[in-house]
Amino acid sequence: MNTNIVYSLIVWLIFSLQCRFLAHAMLDPVDFLALQSIRKSLNDLPGSNYFASWDFTSDPCNFAGVFCDGDRVIALNLGDPTAGSPGLTGRLDPAIGKLSALAELTIVPGRVYGALPHTLSELKYLRFLAVSRNFISGEIPASLGQIQGLQTLDLSFNQLTGTVPITIGKLPALSNVILCHNRFTGSVPSFVSQTLTRFDLKHNNLSGPLPLGIPVSVQYLSLSWNRLSGPVDRVLSRLNQLTYVDLSVNRFTGCIPGKLFGFPISNLQLQRNQFSGPVQPADQVTIPAVDLSFNRLSGEISPLFSTVENLYLNNNRFTGQVPGSLVDRLLAANIQILYLQHNYLTGIEINPTVEIPLSSSLCLQYNCMVLPVQTPCPLKAGTEKARPTSQCIEWKG
Numbered sequence: 001m002n003t004n005i006v007y008s009l010i011v012w013l014i015f016s017l018q019c020r021f022l023a024h025a026m027l028d029p030v031d032f033l034a035l036q037s038i039r040k041s042l043n044d045l046p047g048s049n050y051f052a053s054w055d056f057t058s059d060p061c062n063f064a065g066v067f068c069d070g071d072r073v074i075a076l077n078l079g080d081p082t083a084g085s086p087g088l089t090g091r092l093d094p095a096i097g098k099l100s101a102l103a104e105l106t107i108v109p110g111r112v113y114g115a116l117p118h119t120l121s122e123l124k125y126l127r128f129l130a131v132s133r134n135f136i137s138g139e140i141p142a143s144l145g146q147i148q149g150l151q152t153l154d155l156s157f158n159q160l161t162g163t164v165p166i167t168i169g170k171l172p173a174l175s176n177v178i179l180c181h182n183r184f185t186g187s188v189p190s191f192v193s194q195t196l197t198r199f200d201l202k203h204n205n206l207s208g209p210l211p212l213g214i215p216v217s218v219q220y221l222s223l224s225w226n227r228l229s230g231p232v233d234r235v236l237s238r239l240n241q242l243t244y245v246d247l248s249v250n251r252f253t254g255c256i257p258g259k260l261f262g263f264p265i266s267n268l269q270l271q272r273n274q275f276s277g278p279v280q281p282a283d284q285v286t287i288p289a290v291d292l293s294f295n296r297l298s299g300e301i302s303p304l305f306s307t308v309e310n311l312y313l314n315n316n317r318f319t320g321q322v323p324g325s326l327v328d329r330l331l332a333a334n335i336q337i338l339y340l341q342h343n344y345l346t347g348i349e350i351n352p353t354v355e356i357p358l359s360s361s362l363c364l365q366y367n368c369m370v371l372p373v374q375t376p377c378p379l380k381a382g383t384e385k386a387r388p389t390s391q392c393i394e395w396k397g
Helices: 003-021 029-041 094-098 118-122 142-146 258-262 303-307 324-331 389-396
Strands: 042-044 066-069 072-078 088-091 104-107 111-115 128-131 135-138 152-154 176-178 198-200 220-222 227-230 244-246 251-254 267-269 274-277 289-291 296-300 310-312 317-322 337-339 344-348 361-363
Touching: 029 042, 029 072, 029 094, 094 118, 118 142, 303 324, 317 324, 344 389
Parallel strands: 072 104, 088 111, 104 128, 111 135, 128 152, 152 176, 176 198, 198 220, 220 244, 227 251, 244 267, 251 274, 267 289, 274 296, 289 310, 296 317, 310 337, 317 344, 337 361
Antiparallel strands: 042 088, 066 072
């Protein structure tokens, strides 16, 4: 028998059953069949009771996590969102693509595995897609780039591989791209959306340079724990709406643009890269937390950093005196952390009898000076108090 005829008969049968059981409310037969397929492919983990309400002799629009507009499913939140809920297991059935009015799809953390169905691209009205903290594997279907209205794409904390499709970068309405904690390789694609505000690809295996095509609208930028390389000054200098930046644990090189320190950033993490040269903010730095540690930065420390509450400049190549403004702010308990260990600093003007506030932490170990004060340092700073004289002479010379 022709497949279309069989499917039509099934739809007619479902429609008849709905008329029998639901005189007051009828879900579109295609959506009804899709929900049945989705239910068959997923199960509650022990301790979860999410599917208890999914009784197909009643109105599916009253099922947990199913939201309707008229006779169509417009939102599907799979799993109990209550904190600590064990979630679901199984696969996401390709029938999900039959819910043609769907605008929101989420799956709570659990053990849903397998690939993302390519039929997701058929959801032309989808705005919000969040399938995080599960065991989704395979590649992101390039066909997701057909969902022109997609605003949030959250596939974080899964086991996805391959590259981030260029087609995703061409979506015009994206505001949140959260793909962190996966196994992506290749380069970071450019994005065209001028409403993109959150861009999170940390903890992957991405390589290559930071693309120029990061929209100026980005506020949250996290690309840490990858293998990205090359200079960043041209890209970061444009992103004047940044409020959070984490590019740590990569292989970035070149200078850190001074303009960056004037942006409305609350936390700046550039540690464990290969940045070099002097660091020269254009004005007083108002960023509460700045971490530039474990780089190759050199020159003198700018006094404009004295207004930073938590400042990590350790394990670099800074020289000269520690600015007096930093000392004053530290003693006034306005600086809580000032880590300057493992540099080539030659002095600090501080009274040896002064007491460092209990709320503040200063570390000066392994510099080219006799330590004027004894302060507790983190264990990873080591036990050596000063650099060997030969190193200091060689660096100065």
